[in-house]
Amino acid sequence: MLESFHSRKDDVTGALRDLVTFAESLGAKSVAARITNDLVKKLDADRFHLVVVGEFNHGKTTFVNALLGASILPVGVTPTTAVIHHLEYAADPRAEVVYASGERTGLPFEDVRAFTVGGERSSSAGEVKFLEVGYPAELLRERVVLVDTPGVNDLSLQRADITYSYIPRSDAVLFLIDAGQPLKESERVFLQEKLLGQSRDKILFVVTKRDIWSQDEEVEALAYIRSELGKLVKSPVVFPISSERALEGDRPGSGMPELLDHLTRFLAEERGRILLDNALGEGIESARLLGKGVDARRRATAMSRDELSRRIEMIEKDLAGQSRTIEERRAGIREEVSAIRAWVHRDLDRFVDDVLRQLPAIIDEAHTDEIKVYLGAFLERTFAEWAQAETKEIATALEALAEKTIALVREDAHDVAKRVSEALGGDVKTPNVEVDTFGYDVGVFALFTIGLGVMFTNALLGGILALAAPVLAVYVKEKVEAETRKKAKEMAPIALREAATRIGPKLDEMIQEFASRLDAWVVTAGQELHREVIEVLKAAREERVQAEPSSESQLKACDAQAEALQALTSRLEGLRSALWTVENGESRPIPPPVSSVPNAPGGSA
Template sequence: MLEGFRERKLDVTVALQELSDIAQSLGAKSLKDRLERELVKKLEEDRFHLVVVGEFNHGKSSFVNALLGENVLPVGVTPTTAAIHHLKFSEKPEATVVMQSGNRESIPFEETRRFAVGGGKSADEIDYLEVGYPAPLLKERILLVDTPGVNDLSLQRADITYSYIPRADAVLFLLDAGQILKESERQFLNDKLLKASRDKIVFVITKWDILNEEEKREALAYARTQLANLVKDPVVFPISAETALAGRADESGMPELLAHLTTFLAEERGRILLDNALGEGINATNLLAKGVDARRRSLAMKTEELERRIKVLEDDLKGQAGTIEQRRMRIREEISGIKVGAQKDLERFVDETVRQLPNVIDSAKKDDLRKFLPAFLEDTFRQWAEAEGKEIAHKLEELTEKTIALIKEDAHEASRRVASTLGTDVKKLDIQIDTFRYDASVAGVLMLGIGTMLAVNVIAGGALIVAAPLLALVVRDRVDAEYKKRANEQAPEVVKAAAAQIGPKLDEMIEEFAKKLDAWVVTAGEELYREILEVLNATRDARASGEKDEAAAKAEVEAQDSRLGKARSRIEQLRGSLWTPKDKLRIADGSAAIAGDAA
């Protein structure tokens, strides 16, 4: 299946490369660079992401080793100190520590076992450990993300839940054959995983070899029944990693799981990936068609007339800068208002939480307080962050929609002026703003129509990341007669300290969104002028150098037009062949999403 996907991806890459070559022949350098950088190269480098999630002592490390085909990772890592592992293919074993600061430090592969339990680095300093290994699965351009096992999934690192899982192509959720679907796992699935990842979860029952045949039948039936209450038609695979690693793969269940994964990645996730790229390719053909049209008309002009019109367009582009700056100023003003509103909401939340804490603490039993209070604080922060995240995401989405509407108006007006300058009809030079290219961070999620859920997850995750170390302060002391008193004294300060860190985090996220939107406004505002001017300048330069006579130049532009038409037909054909009518109906029903529809 993956071989078939690679063949389709090669066909798509070749089709997009043809567009890049046409852009180069027209002199549209910016568009050529964009096609190479954002489509061809990105498609060639893209990997499927598999994320493994499971509680500690579920045989997770053994399972990952079985996926890789041999014992690569240490087994029995202390759950509180293990780092996230990014496992990718390399010709020989290698390892790199990636720090939160972005710094990278190569280490001997043999040290990965020591590193997994701390390696002399503070867990807060480490982002992830990148491990390269010559495993067959990884050679299929798969990045395997092994997350730290914990005693309770509710304690799972927030960046795993809110960052890794939403971006994964498939999530392997591990269950223990000895205790299938514990309450903590059920709660984690309901609260954190199913909202964003329902269609890409594969349930793996580990330690299958500890059960006898009758117990296996009962366990599998129980798992499917219980999971069906959470997920429609759950995908469940019982696995014995130890059996696979012992050389008896046929008895382990691994071949069946790997067959499913490769089919799912190639047929579901892979087709969406290619559909997105082809949708962007169609947008590029629209811009190239304008370039061909501009060059054809420029060939009919005398040199002096061509120079004059290029000068008019250049002057118009300079004038456009003022309009663009107005749009950017408006974004900055609205973003400032959103940030102020978020900070006021945070202040109100802190005041209300601090006001409620004495009642919460005093009404709890002393022996229960140590366990209850941290959970209460965490849930309180999470609920606020999710609610605030929805509100912020809604405001950012509204700002984006208004900005796009204004940029489209600007572009249509610019298109009219370009058409007037070139002396051609307006319709053929009409421009459709390429909103698909606006793809970055939360902003990209909103623009692609995936909804605000991921924005909520990112914001909530950020809040919990900075709050978690502070929330832990409450439970450091022993439970004794003075605990309630100390809890009343410490808890409000913990809440305030956490909020003091969450505030800048919210500002940072909103500001990052603003930067992406601002960059897109600048690009979109100049795009039409830049592409047309590059083509006209190429025509002028060719005429000045005497490379071709008029007849040859006209023949060339008609050949380019024909070549572009064939390239577009090929891209449309490839895109149409990705999906059967049944696929399209299923997608329309909401069981999958083609982000390429935004193109």
């Protein structure tokens, strides 16, 4: 299935590259550059990310080794994976340490085992962001990145950057359950509170150590697991696996082929299909824009060189005059964004004050053992509930701002088309000002695809809690035996205020990032038709400087270009339609494009 996906991706990138060549031949350099940078390069660089999550002693690292087909990572009866491992394809085994600062250091491949709890390098693990391991495994050859996360004895203590950063951006989450102790309470809590809201549609459940069951026991146990998971997830996908059998060479008896078949089909059809559909939709919009350039070049055939220069000057002056309208739009964006940021900071301050007022009573009523174990988790959950509600309000405010801005730009587009038409001496249709035009990266187009609420829940909420959770869990790490309530009352407010101090700038950053994307879109949408027509007319004038072709030959050349563009458009539309044709030849409805970052900013990831 992944081979089929990569073949389709090659067809899509090939068609887009031909569109780039056409745009360059027409003289539309800016359109060619956007297709290359926003579509072709991003498709070339894309990877599928699989994140493996599970408590320690569930056979997680043994399972990862089985996926790779070799015992690459260390295993043991205690937590061994001290840092996150990124495993990707390499012709020869290699390893690099990637630090939080961005610095990279080469590592002898055999030293990968040093990154374990208690290992010789564990003392510096706090500085390490992740360990990048390259290995020639067949699964990784299919442009898959496998993320092995540190196992813990309680998933609620899972590292915040895994829960709120890696998981939302992944293409699939492999959640491991131990056959000997299926669905512990800590796993249920983790699924309900931290995982399902972000990744409900991409979780595969893997039951490890299936070989401890007899055949009858396996049927009964799997029925129980599916029944229990069904209370949390609709139609859970469950695969029993024996990693040991897979590593010993008994892959048919291990259950691994069934998992890999489902996994590759899921990535190719559910994730890959949408990724390619996004790119093709953007390519078709680009082709429509280029059609206006062909029309402008045809009109230029009836003009002398001097007349052509005069028309170019008129359109350039109109573009310069349009900057005033664009600046007014941008000023409005800045003003409204400042107001949003102000009330968000006010809400944060009020939230912290409210929690601090209630904390003493909550601490007094709780048992001291509960305070030691659950105070950090309680603060994190309280923060998460506030952040989730707050991000929805932020999303609503930014969505309203974006929709208003888009409506104004659409109105401007009618005037732009009319003025450009007058400058060219003929009819030019109003440009199709769409939110997702050249928005292949996460941006304003999320408004009409996945929606701002989803985007901010995954991105902004994740960013907030990734910063706040380690601080809020500080009490759990402290060895406080005496005067527990007194210490809790002292430490909890400090942790809460420190978390608020950290996330305030993060809120600003995320809101400002969206505003910057909207601002950039306003500039692009306001200038796109001007820029392309100017570029095409200048290219036509340059050709006349080189050699003065006859009007007849110029018109024939324009007809050939229109025919070539129509063929390219049909090719893109055919590829897009084929993506949604099922095996019996019927077509599924083509959905609106969605973010690939992640997944995404993301979508896909």
